[in-house]
Amino acid sequence: MSRKYKVLVVDDSTAMRMLIKASLQDSEFDVVAEAGDGGEAVQSFKVSAPDLVLLDIVMPVMGGVEALGQIMAQDKNAVVIMVSSLGTEDAVREALKTGAKNFLQKPVEQESLLKILRNTVDLFMGR
């Protein structure tokens, strides 16, 4: 494993963040920060400067798509993968249009999460 990638995990559900962290344990992806809503995510993105963001959509206060817009405004090269239960055409289109690099519909299984992270790294971060 050549390097570790810093990951920010954003989800309003503590349980879901636990599951994602458990899935990434012992992989090349290191969860360096967590956030529970969109506002926190934007703040945490500034502070933790992650290589990748896993971003939920359905969250209280500020939803994921709005947070995505603010993150992309901070850093137009941000690599954000949406991880959401909401697998509607509108949600996917909206997220990709706003700058998300990829979209994973919940439930999240370890295998598919690692696969989408690795694909995204290959495509956008030229490892």
Add this chain to the structure above:
Amino acid sequence: MGAKFIGQFLLEKELITREALLAATEQQLRVNLTLGALAVAKGFLSEAQADAINLEQQRSDKRFGEIAIARSMLNSQQLDELLLAQKAQRVFLGEILIQQGHISREKFEAELVLFNQEQERSAELVKVNLHSLPQYGVIEDFLDMTLKILLRVAKEQVKITSVGYTALQCAYTFAQRVKGDQQFDYVLALPENMVRILCQNFLRIDCAVVNELALDAIGEVVNIISGSGCAKLSARGKEATLDPPRVISGAAPANAVCIGMSSIEADFEVRFYF
């Protein structure tokens, strides 16, 4: 009331006692070995390997054999041998009840026929009642996802037992607002033990009491069901979006559509508040 399995059916008819049913199901667990245990017994796998496969199995939809072959821990010949052995040693609950002298073979066989008839009748009735609901389309999509997601994330085999407008008394009620072309709350009403079991299976941790984390976990399960339901609506050209899930209390509204559900563990309800 849809009978869950033959043991429950016999118990409800007072043909066997609770103790007899418990003893028989325990015996069944003892004698019916899992593929992992059989593989260890035959020396095909180490215990650590079997555990690793079981763990992965809990996290995915895959079967034990599929994982073992993908990981080159078993070859297909060994798997065939294990499956045959499992089939050969498999003992059904009825057989154990008969052997343990809780019911005669003649009586059991007669009851099994009645049980199968009742199962068919109640499945038919549920289907007819569901179709007669005015919001059938949406309800069908969300019920379908409820069954699939509960099986996928919480390994819980569930079936629909009733359709109606009366709400069951449940300890915990989770709701999520669906908005768009149609607005309603998708609601999951669960007794306490079901919250703990779902949490345990979803997070793969011990859940002895219902705490914040358990409620959060079930909220997320509801969110995954609703999100998948919305995806189905979207595939049919409808717009749908979600508010975050929440825990609610109080009685169900009068116009709530209540779908009775049943798993081995408990009875619970899926409701739609239009």
